[in-house]
Amino acid sequence: MTPLLSIRDLRTYFHTEAGVARSVDGVSFDIGEGETVGIVGESGCGKSVTALSILRLIQPPGRIEPGSRIEFEGTDLVTLDDEAMRRVRGNRISMIFQEPMSALNPVFSIGDQVAEVMRIHGGVSRRQAWDRAVETLALTGIPSPEERAKQYPHQLSGGMRQRVLIAMALIMKPKLIIADEPTTALDVTIQAQILDLLMQLKKEFGTSILMITHDLGVIAEVAERVIVMYAGEVVEHASVSELFAHPHHPYTEGLMGSMPHIGHDTERLNVIPGTVPAPTHWPTGCRFFDRCRYSWDRPENEHPPLYDVGTNHQSRCHLAVEPQHRNQPHEPLVIREGAGAA
Amino acid sequence: MPGQTPDSAVTDPARPRHSPLALGVRAILRKRSSRIALAVLGVIVVIAVLAPLLAPYDPSAQPDIVSGKDLAPSLAHPFGTDPYSRDVLSRVIYGARLSLTIGILATLVSLTFGVAYGAVSGYLGGFTDAIMMRFLDALLSIPRLLLLLGVLVAWPHLSIGALIVFLGLTGWFGLSRIVRGQVLALKHAEFVTAAEALGASRRRILVRHLLPNLVSPIAVAATLGIAHVIVLEAGLSFLGIGVPQPIASWGNIIYDGADQIARLWWMSLFPGLFMVITVMTLNVLGESLRDVYQRR
Numbered sequence: 001m002t003p004l005l006s007i008r009d010l011r012t013y014f015h016t017e018a019g020v021a022r023s024v025d026g027v028s029f030d031i032g033e034g035e036t037v038g039i040v041g042e043s044g045c046g047k048s049v050t051a052l053s054i055l056r057l058i059q060p061p062g063r064i065e066p067g068s069r070i071e072f073e074g075t076d077l078v079t080l081d082d083e084a085m086r087r088v089r090g091n092r093i094s095m096i097f098q099e100p101m102s103a104l105n106p107v108f109s110i111g112d113q114v115a116e117v118m119r120i121h122g123g124v125s126r127r128q129a130w131d132r133a134v135e136t137l138a139l140t141g142i143p144s145p146e147e148r149a150k151q152y153p154h155q156l157s158g159g160m161r162q163r164v165l166i167a168m169a170l171i172m173k174p175k176l177i178i179a180d181e182p183t184t185a186l187d188v189t190i191q192a193q194i195l196d197l198l199m200q201l202k203k204e205f206g207t208s209i210l211m212i213t214h215d216l217g218v219i220a221e222v223a224e225r226v227i228v229m230y231a232g233e234v235v236e237h238a239s240v241s242e243l244f245a246h247p248h249h250p251y252t253e254g255l256m257g258s259m260p261h262i263g264h265d266t267e268r269l270n271v272i273p274g275t276v277p278a279p280t281h282w283p284t285g286c287r288f289f290d291r292c293r294y295s296w297d298r299p300e301n302e303h304p305p306l307y308d309v310g311t312n313h314q315s316r317c318h319l320a321v322e323p324q325h326r327n328q329p330h331e332p333l334v335i336r337e338g339a340g341a342a
Numbered sequence: 343m344p345g346q347t348p349d350s351a352v353t354d355p356a357r358p359r360h361s362p363l364a365l366g367v368r369a370i371l372r373k374r375s376s377r378i379a380l381a382v383l384g385v386i387v388v389i390a391v392l393a394p395l396l397a398p399y400d401p402s403a404q405p406d407i408v409s410g411k412d413l414a415p416s417l418a419h420p421f422g423t424d425p426y427s428r429d430v431l432s433r434v435i436y437g438a439r440l441s442l443t444i445g446i447l448a449t450l451v452s453l454t455f456g457v458a459y460g461a462v463s464g465y466l467g468g469f470t471d472a473i474m475m476r477f478l479d480a481l482l483s484i485p486r487l488l489l490l491l492g493v494l495v496a497w498p499h500l501s502i503g504a505l506i507v508f509l510g511l512t513g514w515f516g517l518s519r520i521v522r523g524q525v526l527a528l529k530h531a532e533f534v535t536a537a538e539a540l541g542a543s544r545r546r547i548l549v550r551h552l553l554p555n556l557v558s559p560i561a562v563a564a565t566l567g568i569a570h571v572i573v574l575e576a577g578l579s580f581l582g583i584g585v586p587q588p589i590a591s592w593g594n595i596i597y598d599g600a601d602q603i604a605r606l607w608w609m610s611l612f613p614g615l616f617m618v619i620t621v622m623t624l625n626v627l628g629e630s631l632r633d634v635y636q637r638r
Contacts, residue, residue: 055539060468090540097539102532107554116550117540168540 003030004175004208005054005072011065012046012053019280023049023062025232031176036202036209038223038240040216040255044276046232047212051178054210055095056085073175091121094169098181100161104153110164111137111149117171136167141197159190163197170201177202178210183218195222216259220244228252231276231287234306238313248315250292274334286318290333294325366561369634376630379623386620390438397432402588404428415608422608424598433590434613440591441617444506444575445568451510452517452567453560457553459514460521465529465548475522482515490574494583502585505578509571517563524556558631565628569621576617592617 012024024046031037039047053064056077064070070077072093077085089095094117097103105113114133118124124132130149137145140163153161162182169177179198183191199222202209211223219226219240226243228236228251236249247253257270274291283289285301298318307320319326370376389396399405410427413419421430463474489512494500500508528534529552537547572592578584579593580600587594592613599609 057535057538086541086543088541089538090542095536095539097532097536099532103536105533105537105551105555107557116537116542120541120543120546165536168536 002074003032004035005031005070005210007050007054008069008071010050010053010068010070012049012058012062012068013065014062014279016061016280021279022232022282023279024053025282027229027232027234029227029234029237031208031210033175034202034206034208035225036199036211036223037225037227038211038213038219039227039229040213040219041229042214042255042272042276044279045229046279047229048180050229051095051180051210051212054178055089055093056080057089087121090117090169090174091172092174093176093178094172094174096162096165096169096177096179096182099185100158100165101153101185103165104161106153109150109152110156110161114149114164114167114171117168121172132171133167136171137164139201140164140167140170141193142167158186159193162186162190162194166194166197166201170205170207173205174207176208176210178212180212181214182211184213184215191218198222216255228255231282232279233287233316234314235288235316236314237306238310242310242313246310246313248309248313248320249288249317250294250319251288252315254291254293273332286316288317293329293332294319295330295333296322296325296328363557365634366558366631370627370630373630376626379626382619383623383627386438386616386623387442389435390442393435393439397429397435399429399432401432401436401590402428412606421612422606424595424606424609425602426598430595430609430612433595434592434616437590437592437595437613438616438620440502440585440589441572441575441593441620442568444502444509444585444591445571447506448509448513448571448575449564449567451507452513453564454514455511456514456517456563457521457556457560460518460523461525461548461553461556463518464522464525465544465552467526467529471522478515478518482519486512487574487577490578491581491583494578498583499586502589505575505584509574513567513571517560517567520559520563521556524559525552528552528555562628562632565624565631569624569628572617572621572624 007030008028010024010027011022014021014023027046027050029037039050041047049058049062052058053068054070054072054077056064058064064078068078072088077088080088104110108116111130111133114136115126115129118129118132119126122129122132134145134149137149142148142160142163148156148160153164156164162185166182177198182198183194186194195218198209201207209222211218213219223240225239226237227234228243228249230249230251236243236247236252238246243252244256247256251272254270254272258272260269272291277283277287284303285298286292286295286304289295304316304318306314306316309315309320370380404410404426407427410423411425413423413427415422419429419431421434423429424433459474459478463471490508493508494505497504525548534547534551537551542550575584575591576593576596579591580597582594582597585591585594595613596610599606603610
């Protein structure tokens with residue numbers, strides 16, 4: 001079966017005066033019909049740029065480099081003309097943003113904003129669009145939607161606003177919803193409600209979801225497959241159960257180590273030292289080298305490919321071919337450098 | 343409240359709507375000074391609208407050029423008469439009509455140009471923006487009065503329509519700067535990206551999402567702009583190159599009496615008072631609007 005979305009060698013570069021920032025650098029993955037795929041990684045690893053690239057919302061000086069392919073329902077979105085692309089957005093693929101306050105226009109009632117999506121794509125009357133908006137708001141669990149629809153964003157709580165954004169993303173019954181950190185700005189209790197809502201709606205409409213987050217807990221709860229991104233690349237790719245049972249890439253290990261566990265009486269959470277390097281200057285060999293606990297000097301210093309490390313499990317780490325180095329953890333290089341340089 | 347989900351604990355649905363317009367109206371009504379200003383301005387507008395009913399005489403009629411001229415204020419002529427025996431009260435009433443009309447129409451012209459120019463420049467950005475802004479800098483470097491004087495001296499006997507257009511065309515530079523700045527700040531707002539992600543076209547984003555967010559600065563600019571145009575028109579008419587005779591505007595009534603200001607004091611005092619009051623009320627209203635919009 002052909003997947004719903006198939007991304008091959010996606011490269012999104014920002015041509016700035018400081019150099020070419022290779023924010024997304026050769027990313028490939030698929031999303032099947034009705035599947036939920038998670039992309040996880042820390043700030044600056046390229047996950048949001050990947051999401052925006054799918055909808056072609058990259059602003060200059062950024063651009064999707066020639067040769068990248070984003071196939072959705074059999075058409076290549078990269079080469080689609082602007083008008084056709086506009087009809088895909090919000091209609092076939094829609095997006096939920098992180099900040100529910102700033103993603104809503106402050107001077108329009110929420111009903112107007114949900115109905116607007118319908119007006120853009122639906123070719124329906126104002127009245128019909130409004131009715132559908134109220135219906136969709138009800139679907140996302142907003143109480144007394146008729147009255148709420150007339151309210152302005154600042155009159156709603158964060159959780160309510162996120163439901164409005166979900167209603168906007170959902171009203172055209174798209175095939176794919178991209179959720180960029182949809183729960184990051186919310187309280188923990190509301191986070192769970194919103195994730196439940198997304199999953200319930202997904203079941204109801206058979207929508208595929210691409211969930212972008214830095215929170216492995218969210219991934220564990222909703223996703224079937226996980227893509228771990230680091231420095232503009234996919235560094236590990238596996239099913240959720242496989243990834244949590246057998247994390248391979250040291251970066252994935254680090255992400256898991258930095259999650260709090262109930263019952264584990266550790267004084268401090270583990271952190272991955274250092275930060276993602278600047279996208280204008282990715283290291284030539286392994287991009288995680290200086291933050292890695294297992295790094296060792298390889299005379300070739302070649303860039304690691306995605307190794308197969310299990311069934312449907314890939315990892316961009318030389319440990320796949322030289323596993324003995326896992327027995328010699330050490331302090332990452334970045335700490336030694338940091339003492340002098342920073 | 344038991345049983346209520348935490349995120350529904352917000353304001354009750356019966357709360358009134360807060361569109362920018364409603365906010366502005368409430369701001370004006372809340373302050374005493376702006377309430378008074380609104381009332382006074384309302385009276386002047388009513389006078390202007392009902393001019394034919396209120397004016398005791400025809401404003402351009404010269405009933406008795408020999409014995410009816412230069413009469414001091416009396417019961418028959420509360421504001422006196424001018425050197426052509428015309429009734430000053432009637433002229434001031436009709437002048438209100440003309441001065442306000444010129445103020446409003448010229449400001450509409452300014453708003454149209456200023457908002458369109460600024461919005462396009464800010465939204466397109468980059469090279470286009472740079473060119474458009476340098477052109478604006480050039481225009482801004484010439485004082486508005488000088489521009490108008492130049493035009494009016496080059497083309498004397500302009501019709502009132504042309505005068506309105508020229509007043510409007512010289513008044514949009516500052517506003518378009520403000521609009522451009524706001525659009526520039528707003529176009530990277532997340533709700534704009536969100537609208538794009540949902541398939542809104544560029545035109546739709548500009549018209550539906552960006553411009554409505556500019557209501558506040560535009561309302562302030564409009565209110566203050568009308569006041570400015572009224573003063574400018576009076577100034578030009580006073581110099582004899584504004585509204586042509588025998589049509590009455592506040593500026594040219596003052597002009598008619600200017601050379602004998604000590605003797606025919608009523609000719610300058612009454613239209614002048616009306617003008618000062620109108621401009622003051624407009625400024626008070628503009629400041630109130632600015633206060634509430636800037637606080638947000």
